[in-house]
Amino acid sequence: MSNIPFTLRTLGSNSVSASLLYASSSHYEGDWNGAPHSHSFAEFFYVLRGEIDFLSEGESHSLREDDLIVINPDAGHTEQPHGTGIVEYVSVGVEGIYLDPSGSGTWSSCGIFHCRTIRSEIRFFLRLLLTEMETQQPYYEKLSQYAFQSILLLIKRLHPQELSIHAPKRTARECSAVKRYIDDNFRHPISLDHLAEISRLNKYYLAHAFREYIGMSPINYLNARRVEEACALLRDTSHPISQIAGTVGFSSQSYFAQVFQKAVGESPGEYRKRIRREQGTKE
Incomplete structure (x- = not known):
């Protein structure tokens, strides 16, 4: 697992110290074995192909191509393919951030964002992020930060009232x-x-x-x-x-x-x- 420290200064007046932990691409054809689990960090889960039924803290969500779900730290969740079709997705682990999808300040296990109108841009930066974190060529840390923060900015522009990211509260x-x-x-x-x-x-x-x-x-x-x-x-x-x-x-x-x-x-x-x-x- 990589660990790329960086500072988010793009989603508000306050900066947030975070770390990119991993970026991975997965492909399934009927061999999915999802089990309930949680992470001590936030996970960004972007569907490239197929449909997924996502269960988080007792709430069920149906995701399809170019839907993004952000799972907050310590939120229990599991995912299963919807039907028997092929499923492809990208997951990105980020430590040190907490998502407030409604901007209300109350706790939420996850937030869902529909990105079909910006799918080309999101997919471009996801490919860049995957490539940089896998190959680790010179300056890959900076390019990985750039790709991830570009994704956040695109989502923030599309959902200006629905995305607030800050450091996790101590409790x-x-x-x-x-x-x-x-x-x-x-x-x-x-x-x-x-x-x-x-x-x-x-x-x-x-x-x-x-x-x-x-x-x-x-x-x-x-x-x-x-x-x-x-x-x-x-x-x-x-x-x-x-x-x-x-x-x-x-x-x-x-x-x-x-x-x-x-x-x-x-x-x-x-x-x-x-x-x-x-x-x-x-x-």
Whole structure:
């Protein structure tokens, strides 16, 4: 793996110290074996040919030719070909940057950019980047930086309000790990004290950092995940509401009803009845 340090000064008034780690081109014909994984660095993933189903932090995205997805550090993800056709893509690893696709300042696992109107330019600079990092001829570091920053500028010009890149926050990894822990364990009892213990952060600092990172407090995110799962069970099963409350991790049915009402705008029973009416089934 290469390591080409450089400074980004092109996407705002603040400079960001980063390192190009690798650039690779991949080609698959039915032998794809994708597995969930994450990186401590950002990954730029550009589709040259075919279609890919990309899953990141529970969200599914369909990518096709000349789509770019940028995966933030520590965001769990996996990718699979869509169908049985040939898939070609380029991936670039960059350490020291974090993508804010909406410019909102809240955490996001990834950002997607459609680059078909600038495909010729993007592909030119990707080829240059691949060649320079592979051959490592004299001045390859400067040319690699030039190619990568040119790609960023082209995307920024196409999506001026949707691309903000800055240095990762110090607690980004810890907050991402806490989010994944909640996603994997929301059915079990979880407290802020427990989350602080596993993240090795002060619980008040964790609550502040997580809210800044995700857009809500850890406990509100926990309840949101539980309500999301409860909606699926209310829709797809005939389990009693009291059983569903316990299954998704609530300690009491009354607290479940209170949280559900606030999040969805109706009680669990009303939600189930409405969904079944819409589906044309009887209670």
